[in-house]
Amino acid sequence: MENTLLDIKNLKVWYRTYKGYAKVVDGINLFVNKGEKVGLVGESGCGKTTTMKTVLRVLDSKVATVPEGEILFKNRDILKMKYNELQQVRKQSISMISQEPTAALNPVFTVGSQIMDIIRYSEQYKDYSKSEMLSLAVKTIKDVLIPDPERILNSYPHQLSGGMKQRICIAMALVTPRELLIADEPGTALDVTVQDQIHKLLKALVEEKKMSLIMITHSLGVARELSDRIYVMYAGNIVEVAQTKELFKNPLHPYTLGLMECVPRLYGGGISEGIYGYIPDYINPPAGCRFYPRCPSAMEICEKEKPPTVSVSEDHKVACFKYH
């Protein structure tokens, strides 16, 4: 499709472990249109970060392998790109905000030096003079609503608060124009009010710059606020996808229903009372539906066979035998 920016097809990502392959991402399909904001929702450990780091190919290739799948960016497969072509995508097309702002900043360089490096090695601004680069950095810092940008640029990460570091990470992702922004749970580590500010800021900036957005989050509530369309992910599978309105009006998959029932807990096991149990073991995952061990409406067939993804209406798909 002309309008499609990113199209992930049947992507599998496995990690090598000493006990065997952890088959984390299990054949997912996900696309993002130009200017579209997409939510990717699922509980901790379901493979959201793994999927998106594969898009930029930043996982350690000694540990992570991609046995199958395509990641088409403007119809070119990122997984097959040569180094130079891949660098072009990284430099000017896609940027990703890390899940952990504290770990994402190098402790021994100033914030300014880290932002300047992104500018210096970008495609658009590599010929800028030093002072032009600096004023661009200052402007970007202002954009993320940080007062006193000059002081912040000269600070080291450990001198800044968590919320500040999160804003810096957003600034880094937006300092050069990009077509697609992947935001990996920005604000999870922050208190609720700051988190809310960060989300509003992100939404405003993405809309202003007419970028596409993939918003990764644990919470359907956050996804509802920030996205046009929502993918629900469970244990490396996309279990349901629909327009935001449609999903909230007519949730189908038992896992989505569980998520709707209550606000998910961020870390640890089950999702509150909604769904009992834990994410399955990825080294020996369930043979059939990966949700089977926790599913309140499980049937006999679910144990042995994988539920195929079926369309229930235009744009609304679900992978569950209940709707087969």
Next chain:
Amino acid sequence: MLKYIIKRLFQGIFVVIGISILIFIISRVVPGDPARMALGPRAPQFAVDELRKEMNLDKPLPVQYYYWFKGVIKGDFGKSLNTKRPVITDVKEFLPATLELALLSGFLFIIFATIIGLLSAQYRDTWVDGLTRILSYVGIAIPSFVVAVLLLLIFGYLWPVIPTLGRLSSNITPPPTITGLITVDSLITGNFAAFFDALKHLILPAIALAIGPLFQEARILRSALIDNINKEYISVVTGYGLPKGVIMRKHLLKPSFIPVVSVMGLDFASLMGNAFLVESIFNWPGLSRYGINAMLNKDLNAISAVIIIYGVIFLIVNIIVDLIIAWLDPRIRLGGE
């Protein structure tokens, strides 16, 4: 930052005073009368008594220490029994040779440890890494004086292409003494023949001293680099499309260098210790060889001087190391966390 430096200097001064007290006590505890030793067994008793008075040996120990330390600060360590000259004259003659050797050796291990560490991290688990791993086991296991003897055997007897003894060939006119480092002095005066000849004399003992520290540091750097390569901040800059080389040499090397610098400081200190043997093997007229001779001859003044000077050098190296670490790591420099 300034406060930090001043604090370190103060600590250093106290350590030097501590060392000096220790040495003073040891030198007074050993049997024998320094005045008698200085004058020889045949001197008349009244002359000895006179000298005892002059040397303040008739005063209580703390007062003696006060006079002794006052002298030490002014560079007066007394006379050497061995050379019959003031110890400070000997020190001025022999210290530059040791410093020249130690500096070149330090320079070698800093440069090559960095290069080898970077290469074996970048090509980890390939033959490059395997080769440096084997070399480093060998390099760490063999003591420097064994390397010295091996080098002497190879380049002194089997394949004599490099001079193996002394600081300068006899047919070369030495440059005038400015710093006392022959290589530096000959460069300053434009005497290139002397420069290259001095460098040739330096290289083997310097290699003997550098080889152990070099591989040890290369391994530490390699593992620090590999630890950090999976850090989120490296994945982030990779995602922004920064060139591999820039990430390796800048974003990865700087944080990984912090543990290596401390080890380099320690290695530099033990290098001065190892120089005791290596200087003797290469007949290098340095302070370490002088110290060994002093020990063999129970030349107390000379021993005290060598120990205090090495103590001061350790301290200076330590302060430099701390400064470099503070410069590398803002969390130390600026406090917090």
